[in-house]
Amino acid sequence: MGKTEWICCPVCGNKTRDRVREDTILKIFPLYCPKCKQESLIEAKSLQITVIKEPNDKGLDL
Secondary structure (H helix, E strand, C coil), X not given: CCCEEEEECCCCCCEEEEEEECCXXXXXXXXXXXXXXXXXXXXXXXXXXXXXXXXXXXXXXX
């Protein structure tokens, strides 16, 4: 199994209940933080987590 890391909340910085592996690819993933009770949209690729500010800015139709 490859390297794994916990996903940290972009709002409060605490660990969430989700982990990603180095081969994980996420697009428009709703990340929920149980501590601050905030939900953020993220993307993940090669253990790099990016917060999506506005989904339609990237040309995505939801």
